[in-house]
Amino acid sequence: MKKCPFAVLVTLLFVVMVSVTFAAEPIRIGWVGPLSAPGAYAGGQEMKWAAELAADEINSAGGVLGRPIEVVYEDTRGMPEQGTAAMERLVTGKKVVAVFGEFHSSVGLAEIEVAHKYGIPFIASEVWADDITARQYPEVFRVAPANSMIYDIVAAWVVAAGFKNVAIMQETTDWGVGAVKVLTQKFDQHGVKYSVTTVELTQQDFTAQILRFMNQKPRPDLFMNMLAGEGSYRITRQSCELGFAPTPQTALYSGGSPSLYPEFWENVGECGVYLMAELVGLPKQIWNEKTRAFIAAFKKRFDRTPSAVGMESYDSLYLIVEAIRQAGSTDPKAMIKTLETLRWTGTRGEYWFSTKREPAWAYHQFLDAPVVVIQYDRVNQGTDDAKILWPKRWATTKELYLKVKKK
Structure with missing residues (x-):
C-alpha cells in the first residue's frame, strides 16, 4: 500500500524541523570568576562583561559550526572550594565543552584539577x-x-630605578607567595634589601604592619602592596593616611591588578596619585584594530574603559571558538590539539601557546603576553593614559618613576 502524499510531506517536515532544532542547539562554554566577596569582584565583573560582549559578537556573526554559543557563568567568590564546585557543575551538569576565566590563582589551581x-x-x-x-x-x-614573566620584569625595573630597601606586604595565596618569591630572588642577585610581612586577603586593618615598616631603619624607599583583592584598596588608603607611601621618602607599588579599575579611584581618591603597578596589556602606542574596536564597544555598552583584564577574558572566549572552528568539532581532544598550533590575533597581540616544557611554567603559556610598569600622575587617570615606566622600549617618560613632590 502506497503512503499518502500528505503523510509523507508531514513526515518530511517533521524531520526537517528536528534537524534544524538540533543544528541550532547552542554550544555551551563555561566561565568562572569572582563576582562577590571575598573575591576581587571588580575584576571578575569586568571579565564577565567582556565575555558577554564577545559572546554577543560571535553569535551576531553566525556562531560557530552553524550553532550559537551559550556562555554559562559561575561565581567562584575567590575561594578554591567554590571553584571546584563550579567546575563540577559546568562539566557534569551544564555539559560545557570548554571553560575559561578566573582571577585568583588559588582558585584556578583548584579548577584545573x-x-x-x-x-x-x-x-x-x-x-x-x-x-x-x-x-x-x-x-x-x-x-x-x-x-x-611579570615579576622578572618588575624586579628589573626596581633595580634600574635604584631602589635599595623594599618593604613588601604579601597575601597568603599562591599568587602572592609566588610573586614575592620571584621578586626576592632577583633582589638577592642585585643586592636589594627587603623585608616581607604576610597578611590575610580578608584583613581589614593594616595599621600595625604599616607602622612597623615606617619605623624601620633605614626607612624603606619602596613599599610593594602585593594583594590582589579589595584589601589592596585599604592598604593604599591607610598607607597614605599614615604618611608612609606614596611620599617623597617612600614610593608605592601595587601588584595584582586591583589598581587598574575605576573602583580603585572610588576607594582611594588622591592617595592613588604616584602609585605604580604592572599592566598586562598592549601599550597604547601599539594597539591593533581589535584592541581599539573592543575598547570602543566596551565603553559604549558599559560606560567605562576596560583594562587588560577584560581583554584577557574577551580574547579567551574567541580563542575557544576559533579552536572549535578550526577543529571542526567540539571534541575536547580535537580542540586541545588545535589550540597547541593555533595562531590568532586578539586585543593583546597574536596568540600562540608554547609546547616547550622548560621552564615548567612555559608549557601551554602565551609567551608573548605583554607586561609594562605604569604610574599614575593624576586622580581618575585611566591605564591607557598612565605613564609607562618600563620596559624602556615602550616607556612614555625618560624618568624611571615620578617622585612625590615635597609640600
Missing part, C-alpha cells in the same frame, strides 16, 4: 601563579603572563 579529571579544555584568563601551567596538564592553556 577538575578540567584535567574530565579532559576539558581550560583557558586561564587572569591567573598568574606559575603552577597553573607548570603542572603541564594538556587541557590547560594560559593567556595571562605567569608570575615568573
Whole structure:
C-alpha cells in the first residue's frame, strides 16, 4: 500500500524541523570568576562583561559550526572550594565543552584539577601563579603572563630605578607567595634589601604592619602592596593616611591588578596619585584594530574603559571558538590539539601557546603576553593614559618613576 502524499510531506517536515532544532542547539562554554566577596569582584565583573560582549559578537556573526554559543557563568567568590564546585557543575551538569576565566590563582589551581579529571579544555584568563601551567596538564592553556614573566620584569625595573630597601606586604595565596618569591630572588642577585610581612586577603586593618615598616631603619624607599583583592584598596588608603607611601621618602607599588579599575579611584581618591603597578596589556602606542574596536564597544555598552583584564577574558572566549572552528568539532581532544598550533590575533597581540616544557611554567603559556610598569600622575587617570615606566622600549617618560613632590 502506497503512503499518502500528505503523510509523507508531514513526515518530511517533521524531520526537517528536528534537524534544524538540533543544528541550532547552542554550544555551551563555561566561565568562572569572582563576582562577590571575598573575591576581587571588580575584576571578575569586568571579565564577565567582556565575555558577554564577545559572546554577543560571535553569535551576531553566525556562531560557530552553524550553532550559537551559550556562555554559562559561575561565581567562584575567590575561594578554591567554590571553584571546584563550579567546575563540577559546568562539566557534569551544564555539559560545557570548554571553560575559561578566573582571577585568583588559588582558585584556578583548584579548577584545573577538575578540567584535567574530565579532559576539558581550560583557558586561564587572569591567573598568574606559575603552577597553573607548570603542572603541564594538556587541557590547560594560559593567556595571562605567569608570575615568573611579570615579576622578572618588575624586579628589573626596581633595580634600574635604584631602589635599595623594599618593604613588601604579601597575601597568603599562591599568587602572592609566588610573586614575592620571584621578586626576592632577583633582589638577592642585585643586592636589594627587603623585608616581607604576610597578611590575610580578608584583613581589614593594616595599621600595625604599616607602622612597623615606617619605623624601620633605614626607612624603606619602596613599599610593594602585593594583594590582589579589595584589601589592596585599604592598604593604599591607610598607607597614605599614615604618611608612609606614596611620599617623597617612600614610593608605592601595587601588584595584582586591583589598581587598574575605576573602583580603585572610588576607594582611594588622591592617595592613588604616584602609585605604580604592572599592566598586562598592549601599550597604547601599539594597539591593533581589535584592541581599539573592543575598547570602543566596551565603553559604549558599559560606560567605562576596560583594562587588560577584560581583554584577557574577551580574547579567551574567541580563542575557544576559533579552536572549535578550526577543529571542526567540539571534541575536547580535537580542540586541545588545535589550540597547541593555533595562531590568532586578539586585543593583546597574536596568540600562540608554547609546547616547550622548560621552564615548567612555559608549557601551554602565551609567551608573548605583554607586561609594562605604569604610574599614575593624576586622580581618575585611566591605564591607557598612565605613564609607562618600563620596559624602556615602550616607556612614555625618560624618568624611571615620578617622585612625590615635597609640600
